[in-house]
Amino acid sequence: MASSIHDLARHLNISIGTVSRALNGRADVNAETRQRVLEAARKLNYSPNQSGRSLRQGATRSIAFMLQPHPGDQQYGEPFFIPFLTGLQARLAEYDLDLMVVMGEPGQYQQERLRRVVETRRADAVVLANTRREDDRIDYLSKAGFPFATLGRSQSGGDTYPSLDIDFEKAGDEAVDRLVARGHRRIAAIRPSLDLNFGYLFLDGYRKALKRHGIEVDPGLIADGFINEAGGYQVTPRVMLSKDRPTAIIFNNDAMALGGCKALAEMGIRPGHDIAVIVIVDTPLCRYFSPALTAFRPSLEPMGRRLAEMLLASLPAFAGPEGTRIMREVWPLELVARESD
Amino acid sequence: MASSIHDLARHLNISIGTVSRALNGRADVNAETRQRVLEAARKLNYSPNQSGRSLRQGATRSIAFMLQPHPGDQQYGEPFFIPFLTGLQARLAEYDLDLMVVMGEPGQYQQERLRRVVETRRADAVVLANTRREDDRIDYLSKAGFPFATLGRSQSGGDTYPSLDIDFEKAGDEAVDRLVARGHRRIAAIRPSLDLNFGYLFLDGYRKALKRHGIEVDPGLIADGFINEAGGYQVTPRVMLSKDRPTAIIFNNDAMALGGCKALAEMGIRPGHDIAVIVIVDTPLCRYFSPALTAFRPSLEPMGRRLAEMLLASLPAFAGPEGTRIMREVWPLELVARESD
DNA sequence: CGTTTTTCCGTAAACGTTTACGACAACACA
DNA sequence: TGTGTTGTCGTAAACGTTTACGGAAAAACG
Numbered sequence: 176m177a178s179s180i181h182d183l184a185r186h187l188n189i190s191i192g193t194v195s196r197a198l199n200g201r202a203d204v205n206a207e208t209r210q211r212v213l214e215a216a217r218k219l220n221y222s223p224n225q226s227g228r229s230l231r232q233g234a235t236r237s238i239a240f241m242l243q244p245h246p247g248d249q250q251y252g253e254p255f256f257i258p259f260l261t262g263l264q265a266r267l268a269e270y271d272l273d274l275m276v277v278m279g280e281p282g283q284y285q286q287e288r289l290r291r292v293v294e295t296r297r298a299d300a301v302v303l304a305n306t307r308r309e310d311d312r313i314d315y316l317s318k319a320g321f322p323f324a325t326l327g328r329s330q331s332g333g334d335t336y337p338s339l340d341i342d343f344e345k346a347g348d349e350a351v352d353r354l355v356a357r358g359h360r361r362i363a364a365i366r367p368s369l370d371l372n373f374g375y376l377f378l379d380g381y382r383k384a385l386k387r388h389g390i391e392v393d394p395g396l397i398a399d400g401f402i403n404e405a406g407g408y409q410v411t412p413r414v415m416l417s418k419d420r421p422t423a424i425i426f427n428n429d430a431m432a433l434g435g436c437k438a439l440a441e442m443g444i445r446p447g448h449d450i451a452v453i454v455i456v457d458t459p460l461c462r463y464f465s466p467a468l469t470a471f472r473p474s475l476e477p478m479g480r481r482l483a484e485m486l487l488a489s490l491p492a493f494a495g496p497e498g499t500r501i502m503r504e505v506w507p508l509e510l511v512a513r514e515s516d
Numbered sequence: 517m518a519s520s521i522h523d524l525a526r527h528l529n530i531s532i533g534t535v536s537r538a539l540n541g542r543a544d545v546n547a548e549t550r551q552r553v554l555e556a557a558r559k560l561n562y563s564p565n566q567s568g569r570s571l572r573q574g575a576t577r578s579i580a581f582m583l584q585p586h587p588g589d590q591q592y593g594e595p596f597f598i599p600f601l602t603g604l605q606a607r608l609a610e611y612d613l614d615l616m617v618v619m620g621e622p623g624q625y626q627q628e629r630l631r632r633v634v635e636t637r638r639a640d641a642v643v644l645a646n647t648r649r650e651d652d653r654i655d656y657l658s659k660a661g662f663p664f665a666t667l668g669r670s671q672s673g674g675d676t677y678p679s680l681d682i683d684f685e686k687a688g689d690e691a692v693d694r695l696v697a698r699g700h701r702r703i704a705a706i707r708p709s710l711d712l713n714f715g716y717l718f719l720d721g722y723r724k725a726l727k728r729h730g731i732e733v734d735p736g737l738i739a740d741g742f743i744n745e746a747g748g749y750q751v752t753p754r755v756m757l758s759k760d761r762p763t764a765i766i767f768n769n770d771a772m773a774l775g776g777c778k779a780l781a782e783m784g785i786r787p788g789h790d791i792a793v794i795v796i797v798d799t800p801l802c803r804y805f806s807p808a809l810t811a812f813r814p815s816l817e818p819m820g821r822r823l824a825e826m827l828l829a830s831l832p833a834f835a836g837p838e839g840t841r842i843m844r845e846v847w848p849l850e851l852v853a854r855e856s857d
Numbered sequence: 858c859g860t861t862t863t864t865c866c867g868t869a870a871a872c873g874t875t876t877a878c879g880a881c882a883a884c885a886c887a
Numbered sequence: 888t889g890t891g892t893t894g895t896c897g898t899a900a901a902c903g904t905t906t907a908c909g910g911a912a913a914a915a916c917g
Contacts, residue, residue: 177637179873190897195875205895222635226570227873230902235567237616237638244602254595254800261585264619268629273638275578276617278605288609294563296518297578297614433804459595463774465806520903531867536905546865568903571872863914870907877900885892 178221187215198223234492237273238483239298241312243285243305244278245369245402254458255475256304259326262479263302270487272299286311293321300486302326306338308372324486326478328372334502337485339478342505343373343427343455346471347380349510350425350453355388357516359423359451362390363414365435366427367402374399377427377455396421400431407434415442423451423516429458432468451516455508462513469516471508478506519562528556539564575833578614579824580639582653584626584646585619586710586743595799596816597645600667603820604643611828613640627652634662641827643667647679649713665827667819669713675843678826680819683846684714684768684796687812688721690851691766691794696729698857700764700792702737704755706748706776707768709740718768718796737762741772748775756783764792764857770799773809792857796849803854810857812849819847 184191189208196204197212215221229235240263242256264274275298279285289312292298299322303312306327313331316323324337347364354362364381366374378397385392395417400410407430414421415438426432432454436446446452447466454461457470485501487493494500525532530549537545538553556562570576581604583597605615616639620626630653633639640663644653647668654672657664665678688705695703705722707715719738726733736758741751748771755762756779767773773795777787787793788807795802798811826842828834835841 177635180875181873191874192876192898193896196896199875201876203895208895220635222632223875224571224873225636225638226567226576227902228875229567230565230571230872230904231874231876233902254598257595257598260617261619264617265621274617276601276605276615278602280606291563294518294561295566297566459801460804463801463805465804521905522903532904533868533906534866537866540905542906544865549865564905565903568872569905571874571902572904572906574872859917861914861916863912865912866910868907868909871905873902875901878898880897881895883892883894886890887888 177224178219179224180221183212183215183219183221186219187211234299235297236271237275237298238267238486239275239277239292239301241277241279241285241289241292241301241303245305254460255456258475259304259479262476262481263483264479265476266480266483266487270493286315289315293319299492300324300490302482302486306340306372307331307370308375309370322486322490324482324489326482328376328503328505330372337482337489337500337502339482339485339504339506340376341373341456341473341478342507343376344380344383346455346508347377347425347427348384349380350455350471351381351384351388353510354423354425354451354453354516355384355390357451360390361393361396361419361421361423363396363398363421363424364427365398365400365407365410365414365424365431367406367431368399369402371402374427377425381425393417393419402428402431404430404434404437407431407436408438409434411435411438412442415439415444421450423453425453425455427455429454429456429460429468429470433460433464436464436468447515453516457508457511462511464515466515467513469513470511472511473506473508481506518565519560521562521564524553524556524560524562527560528552575640576638577612578616578639579608579827580616580618580633580642582626582630582642582644583617583619586646595801596797599816600645600820603817603822604824605820606817607821607824607828611834627656630656634660640833641665641831643823643827647681647713648672648711649716650711663827663831665823665830667823669717669844669846671713678823678830678841678843680823680826680845680847682714682797682814682819683848684717685721685724687796687849688718688766688768689725690721691796691812692722692725692729694851695764695766695792695794695857696725696731698792701731702734702760702762702764703731704737704739704762704765705768706739706741706751706755706765706772708743708747708772710743712743715740715768718766722766734758734760743769743772745771745775745778748772748777749779750775752776752779753783756780756785762791764794767793767795768797770795770797770801770809770811774801774805777805777809788856794857798849798852803852807856808854810854811852813852814847814849822847 180191184194197209277288301323303325306325306329310329310331317332328340396414398410398413400406444450454468454470457472461468461470488500521532521535525535538550618629642664644666647666647670651670651672658673669681723733737755739751739754741747785791795809795811798813802809802811829841
């Protein structure tokens, strides 16, 4: 039913070799025959079968994006990733590459799904999200020699793969700066308890800025919680009950901030009035919350496009000049001042 | 580098045919040989190459999900789809099927991307989202005889494909019911202006309920706008300036509701006090907005799983008994009463 | 023991491409 | 005219599977 290159060749009284060469723009084919082939292809509605192509060329022309919802993240749904995916997909599409999305079950170990993609050669490369500080997915891919790039940094694997991250450290630093400038000295930090790397980066920036301002780091003002609303709700009272109450909190995650604000409300503490609140990664939720939450916003769609470029540049089949390979980029966040601080 | 079935066969001193049969669980292979093959496969870390498989079997074992961001929908990002995708992907994964995500550029015509998937046989079936009332994607797929399912109903194509939708009509009806029960008689309806089918369904329910309550439908209380925040912001004043002001508004979209509330605020009208507001499709945004918006909530993740099942049941390769094919399902929404009405 | 059935396995074709290689004709050049 | 070059095309192998077919050995049966 679907027309193959054989049909086309038969219809033109020509060999399949010539047809293929004509379609692929090779030099050794007569201009007039090429014309005839192209016309016939259009008329018979011929497009090359991707499976045949993949098999022969050893490349599937598709990239896998591995997204792992955090455990306990049901209805919420990571508004973070759609814009990123949009950008990633847009750039890949320009190179006629498909995007395959592989999610783990929330909380489940993703390694197995990854192996399947790699071993059955379902994709030519993968993009990792939710990078852990020590990430066995990275170890595995490095060892397997399978091309990949990561959204977020990791300590695993060295500088051998392209990675694009947000500058959490600088954001943590700037958040403290801003709060200190507004007179705060007791500043709490709340971050996810998982091994997610950005939690560490954020805290580094937080500590550095405090030190710079000559403020002692109080461990009682730092708390880790589950990376969702319940986590923020649960852990926020902990810092509020420290003997010398903080006058500001920096949340390292929007969902945790939302939960934290709920806890604050129940304690009769009003963000924006009784306490200053800043969120490190902005999402639409921060904007519509009341009070609207001051937050640091990344440019997700451009980041998606950029990571696609970085990945492609590292692939032999797409690589430009050797020198253009970019292995590591850290993008700034933009402060969106709203009402909560 | 990657081991093929030939390596495995050579290593075992056996023919590739037998190896393949052993791995695929066919009956005509000795139990002991099968054991040896399986062990060797594990030892040599062998997995069948998907391209080779696809070519031979004429099936790629992947499903394409076509998602088209609405024009002008940048930073916002459709929180609607991630839970749905999660469910879809989860069920597909159980059948060892991959999910390929194809997005159009926001606003761009998606037909071309769809053709590419179909003609190059990159997927075995597609799932359509953002279904239009008259949807040429459906016409195309029907004519091409390519299997597909849709999230959302359409008038195109008849009852020949599985579709799963939310009961917008009932939601519109119930919203009116609820408002009337609370004493409202001037109820406005704001919906997207595009040809998106759910806008029509919603309005049908809205009209039906009004009629049932003996309330005349006032065209001045119905307005169409762009399906984003700006659209809601722009169009809401229009219904508010009708000579006999509405005391309630039903928004057919969360983003439009947010924009509408902004417009209301600027007119000094407070949702939940001066006017009642109900949103037809709930998202996290509705919950965190202030006042929290009363809304009708779908079960997106189960819907994703369900649509996967329906699609699979319609595919010859996966079909159960002939009678089990489900072509059309409409799922209820759950009212989440909050502060805005 | 002879015949039939069953069990198991190897052979080879097929899926739809791409591409290395060689062949042939046309042409240029001396 | 003979030789070398260039342009164009056909042939066939290869990518890694699955599977229809047939054959040999083993088992079952009389």
